[in-house]
Amino acid sequence: MMFATAPRRRLSFLAILTILSTFVLSGITTAAHADEIMDRVNSGKSIRIGFANEVPWAYPGENQKPLGFVNAITMGVLKSMGYTNIEPVVTDWGGLIPGLKANRFDVITGGMYIMKNRCDNVNFSEPIGVFGECFIVPKGNPKGLGSYDDIKTKNAVIVTGAGYSTIENAKRAGVPAGNIMTVPGNSEILAAIKAGRADAGGMTYFSALHLSRESGGTVEATDPSLNPEWTFNWVGVGFRKADTEFLAAFNTALKAYLGSDEMMKAVQEYGYGNSQLPGDVTTAYVCENR
Missing domain, CATH: 3.40.190.10 (Periplasmic binding protein-like II)
Structure with a gap:
């Protein structure tokens, strides 16, 4: 009887361990994959x-x-x-x-x-x-800047925001790094254009349109369709x-x-x-x- 009973008790103990282990591992997995939100x-x-x-x-x-x-x-x-x-x-x-x-x-x-x-x-x-990208330029667009290619061929200076995709797009279009100025954001871009420190301000069309309206007519937004298709995002x-x-x-x-x-x-x-x-x-x- 002792030999017959012992294996049954051992199997039951192992089964309990297996079940407990499954629950523990399941809990760990759930916690690991839980979204913080x-x-x-x-x-x-x-x-x-x-x-x-x-x-x-x-x-x-x-x-x-x-x-x-x-x-x-x-x-x-x-x-x-x-x-x-x-x-x-x-x-x-x-x-x-x-x-x-x-x-x-x-x-x-x-x-x-x-x-x-x-x-x-x-x-x-x-x-x-x-959405497409364009520039803000001084009213009348005196240098005729409508695309990244214009910036490159006319050796113009473009100002844009730190972290903006405009930086990489300008580089991809062949604009020299020395012709790309970065500032914290759109208000600083507008200030740079007004002060004549840059020739064009690179940003999204919506942002350019807003700044042109807020500038009192000192700057205008260019046509985003003048830039290549790969600039649309x-x-x-x-x-x-x-x-x-x-x-x-x-x-x-x-x-x-x-x-x-x-x-x-x-x-x-x-x-x-x-x-x-x-x-x-x-x-x-x-x-x-x-």
Whole structure:
């Protein structure tokens, strides 16, 4: 009896160990793959969205209220997902990706182009729009600068923002590094043009249009179609690499929201229209080709 009973007890003990080990390992796996955003939401904390002062893309209003069409789209999608506890965090443009990676916020808006080097650091949502680049130039465009090729052939100086895709695009077009000036953001770009320290200010068409209106007629925006097709870019909302579960849910909600009457009404005041809708282009494609 003793020999018959002992093996049965041993098997039962091993079975218990196996079951316990499975639960422990399962718990470890779940913890390792848990989204930080989901953890915050489930614990009753806010979703922190980071953005810079980039009119009309994303910028702070009174009490740092998130304004701009990228913020409008992002908050519209989050609301459709049932999330309304949103905390805006305003920073400089160059601090968006480092701040996201350092867990200072959970989502970055700001009108950030989806680019291969950025895709290595953050996960982007599916595109929320497609946009071209142009310049602000002194009224009348005295040097006739409409494209990166013009900048190169006329040995002009272009000023742009630190971290802007304009820097890499100018280099790709053959503009010498010595002809590319970088400043913190759009207000400094405008100041450089007004002071005559640069001949053209490189930025997105929406930003250039806004600055031309705010400048009192001292600068004007060039036609983005004068630049080559490869300068057109798609914008996405940025997430940490670990937050894959939340990103998947966001993309599902984005697909239903993008181009809807509700969305188009929310972004109309910022100048976003049907021509900015991204169509069928995917983030995977853009990460490989931009």
